[in-house]
Amino acid sequence: MADKLDWMNKHLVLLRHTTVEDTISEENYKIRPDLAVFFTGVSGVEEMVFKLARSGQYKDACELLAYVAHRRAGIWWGYRCVLSLIEELGVNPAVDVDIAGIGTNFEVTVPDFAKVPLPDPPDTSQMEAMLADVSAQTKAMRTKADPVVMKMVDDAMEVAFGEFKKIHGMHPLEMVKQLCAKLTEDPSAVDPASPVFVAKADLQAKLQALQKETVATIKSVIPPKVPEHEKKVRDNAMQAVYRWVVAPEEGNSKACLDTGNECPDTPAGLLSLSAFWAFGNLMPGGNQTVPTPPGLAANGLVQTLLMCALAKGGTRKLPERYEVYFNLGVDVLSGKDNWGESLVKGEPPHRHVPPAAAEKPPENSAGQHSGGYKRWKPENE
Numbered sequence: 586m587a588d589k590l591d592w593m594n595k596h597l598v599l600l601r602h603t604t605v606e607d608t609i610s611e612e613n614y615k616i617r618p619d620l621a622v623f624f625t626g627v628s629g630v631e632e633m634v635f636k637l638a639r640s641g642q643y644k645d646a647c648e649l650l651a652y653v654a655h656r657r658a659g660i661w662w663g664y665r666c667v668l669s670l671i672e673e674l675g676v677n678p679a680v681d682v683d684i685a686g687i688g689t690n691f692e693v694t695v696p697d698f699a700k701v702p703l704p705d706p707p708d709t710s711q712m713e714a715m716l717a718d719v720s721a722q723t724k725a726m727r728t729k730a731d732p733v734v735m736k737m738v739d740d741a742m743e744v745a746f747g748e749f750k751k752i753h754g755m756h757p758l759e760m761v762k763q764l765c766a767k768l769t770e771d772p773s774a775v776d777p778a779s780p781v782f783v784a785k786a787d788l789q790a791k792l793q794a795l796q797k798e799t800v801a802t803i804k805s806v807i808p809p810k811v812p813e814h815e816k817k818v819r820d821n822a823m824q825a826v827y828r829w830v831v832a833p834e835e836g837n838s839k840a841c842l843d844t845g846n847e848c849p850d851t852p853a854g855l856l857s858l859s860a861f862w863a864f865g866n867l868m869p870g871g872n873q874t875v876p877t878p879p880g881l882a883a884n885g886l887v888q889t890l891l892m893c894a895l896a897k898g899g900t901r902k903l904p905e906r907y908e909v910y911f912n913l914g915v916d917v918l919s920g921k922d923n924w925g926e927s928l929v930k931g932e933p934p935h936r937h938v939p940p941a942a943a944e945k946p947p948e949n950s951a952g953q954h955s956g957g958y959k960r961w962k963p964e965n966e
Contacts (some may be wrong), residue, residue, distance in 0.1 A: 597631045597918045599658040606629050613880035614652045620645060625804070650914045651886040656863035659882075661830045661924055662917040663856045663889050666910045668860030668934055669825065670852060670893045681810065685800050689793075716761070789832045811862040815851075819846075822853035823935040829860045830924055838864035858883030 601612075605628055608614045616624055623640070627633045637646035651659060716790040727735055750756055759781040822946045827842040829837040848854030857892075862882035867875040901909065916922040927934055 599655040673899030789814040
């Protein structure tokens with residue numbers, strides 16, 4: 586219990602719900618079947634959040650925090666998480682792949698395990714040496730033999746070879762020479778003019794034409810990205826979110842809806858829509874209030890964090906990002922981090938986001954990271 590004081594300093598106070606039961610009934614929170622064992626015997630939200638964190642399940646802890654957080658504090662937490670991602674991308678921007686290069690290689694690659702091994706080329710030199718040795722021995726023996734006997738042997742062999750030629754159409758020695766010559770030929774040699782290769786070339790030409798047509802079709806319906814415009818839209822969304830957090834009134838809520846609809850497929854845009862849902866009225870400016878469905882704003886925040894965690898580029902992987910987001914959430918919901926300081930300075934944080942100094946900021950003796958958050962420690966550390 587050495588960290589008891591530190592543990593108390595991280596008491597979560599900006600919560601809409603303090604029990605798991607209320608979170609389920611009021612926010613439509615769903616406990617995943619694989620997490621049911623963690624919730625057994627635990628009724629308090631704060632206890633459950635830190636229990637998940639102690640198990641290293643920061644993503645699940647963040648999701649529960651999103652459902653129980655005070656809506657204004659929750660949106661500020663999401664704002665901080667998006668800023669964290671922007672910092673990462675300032676160090677290592679995401680690189681988009683040009684679809685024009687996809688599917689341009691039509692050569693079939695056969696994996697090594699599926700290749701049929703070809704026999705090694707035969708070594709004919711050993712056979713030729715053996716035949717030369719036999720020929721030399723035969724000549725040596727003939728010089729020692731009786732000429733009359735050798736004449737009879739030669740006549741007999743000629744008769745035998747003649748009969749062999751009548752049957753096979755070739756002298757035995759000539760047959761041996763041809764056999765040696767064939768052994769040196771490439772057994773896998775193919776005719777490049779074969780109909781198979783002609784058909785392959787025709788198919789490749791058709792595939793290339795189809796690939797170009799597909800790329801042209803995709804590019805015609807998906808406009809190219811303009812970085813300057815994307816940054817402007819993102820900054821507009823972040824500005825709308827910041828204004829809503831500072832003053833969550835009807836006009837700022839409507840502004841979040843408008844800016845969020847311009848880029849709903851980005852973390853900043855989705856967070857802006859989440860702020861609109863967090864306001865609680867789906868018809869601002871109308872004659873009557875249309876309440877936001879339970880859990881809609883919380884789910885928007887959950888999906889914003891997921892979008893940030895899955896973002897390409899940056900300096901962290903998904904597990905590291907969720908740990909950072911969890912620590913940011915604890916700071917916000919414990920009251921340590923809020924928008925008050927930026928109001929005093931008169932400068933929203935998103936206007937001056939410093940680039941991350943390194944992929945993993947070093948931790949000093951006080952546990953403070955250069956990335957701007959203090960690492961949460963479990964109670965039993």
